[in-house]
Amino acid sequence: SFWLGHKKITTDHSRGTGCALSTSIACALALGYEERDALVIGKMAIQQGLRKSSSCNGQRGGVAIKEFPDGDWPMVMASLTESTKSQAFFCAKNSTKLFLEVRPFPSCIELNSRESLGLYPVVDSAEWLARIFPLGVTTAQLRVKNLTGRALADEIEAAVEIGKKANCRLFINDHWQLAIEKNAYGVHLGQEDLHSADLDKIKQAGLRLGISSHSHYELARALSFKPSYIACGPTFATTTKDMPWVPHGIEGLSYWLRAVRKYPLVCIGGIGADQIHDVAATGVSGIAMITGISSAENPELMIRQLMQAIDSARRS
Numbered sequence: 001s002f003w004l005g006h007k008k009i010t011t012d013h014s015r016g017t018g019c020a021l022s023t024s025i026a027c028a029l030a031l032g033y034e035e036r037d038a039l040v041i042g043k044m045a046i047q048q049g050l051r052k053s054s055s056c057n058g059q060r061g062g063v064a065i066k067e068f069p070d071g072d073w074p075m076v077m078a079s080l081t082e083s084t085k086s087q088a089f090f091c092a093k094n095s096t097k098l099f100l101e102v103r104p105f106p107s108c109i110e111l112n113s114r115e116s117l118g119l120y121p122v123v124d125s126a127e128w129l130a131r132i133f134p135l136g137v138t139t140a141q142l143r144v145k146n147l148t149g150r151a152l153a154d155e156i157e158a159a160v161e162i163g164k165k166a167n168c169r170l171f172i173n174d175h176w177q178l179a180i181e182k183n184a185y186g187v188h189l190g191q192e193d194l195h196s197a198d199l200d201k202i203k204q205a206g207l208r209l210g211i212s213s214h215s216h217y218e219l220a221r222a223l224s225f226k227p228s229y230i231a232c233g234p235t236f237a238t239t240t241k242d243m244p245w246v247p248h249g250i251e252g253l254s255y256w257l258r259a260v261r262k263y264p265l266v267c268i269g270g271i272g273a274d275q276i277h278d279v280a281a282t283g284v285s286g287i288a289m290i291t292g293i294s295s296a297e298n299p300e301l302m303i304r305q306l307m308q309a310i311d312s313a314r315r316s
């Protein structure tokens with residue numbers, strides 16, 4: 001279960017919220033959204049409807065829901081709760097504090113800076129980082145799946161040192177304990193990792209945090225933690241992992257950009273050289289790529305071409 005909380009919307013025209021909420025949820029389910037997404041979308045619809053409400057023949061009016069909700073994301077924040085009644089009651093009584101007083105993670109973009117995260121390679125070894133950072137890459141992620149124990153710790157330590165020498169943002173995927181131990185720049189977590197990771201320890205260590213999201217519910221959940229950036233995907237169809245979600249495409253990516261607003265958005269999934277210009281033109285902060293770089297015949301040349309395409313799109 002999870003709670004949805006938001007700042008109060010003050011209006012005299014709030015009739016029909018219950019009916020409108022249940023109808024909005026039903027409509028979202030009919031459009032093919034899964035249950036949790038439908039609940040978040042219904043909540044967004046009510047908030048947007050309250051903001052657009054007006055009087056009816058001089059009398060108190062009702063919520064005005066006339067379109068798919070867009071633009072109310074900063075007001076919708078989801079948080080998982082415990083399942084016991086006493087704990088759920090405690091969360092309900094303290095929901096305002098629970099949702100609105102979360103201290104944000106450190107930013108990965110300088111305040112008022114026009115800088116972006118740029119091309120964001122996701123690689124599986126420190127050796128790859130030594131190849132890509134000298135090319136001008138400023139952000140990367142180390143995603144190691146085939147090492148454990150001392151070998152994993154040594155790989156992360158080597159990667160962190162390479163990132164520091166290059167003065168680049170290096171995020172460690174999943175292994176947050178080792179990232180803290182090795183004093184990494186940041187950690188990237190998937191939704192499933194949020195259950196087990198100690199986010200307070202990550203924050204206290206001064207590390208940045210990136211969170212993956214694929215749907216309305218997951219984005220609302222990610223926003224509740226106030227991370228350093230949010231990753232959204234899949235942008236296009238991908239073969240790197242089994243994805244049950246429908247690819248967003250360029251239009252969907254623009255929607256998520258409006259949703260996130262103040263957080264840097266990183267897009268990922270199926271992005272190649274042919275799509276890089278259109279993706280960068282949306283204004284997304286970071287463009288994560290895996291096989292588009294690692295499977296290239298000449299990865300260094302590919303990186304240079306991708307970075308040139310990004311720069312060209314942002315200048316146009």
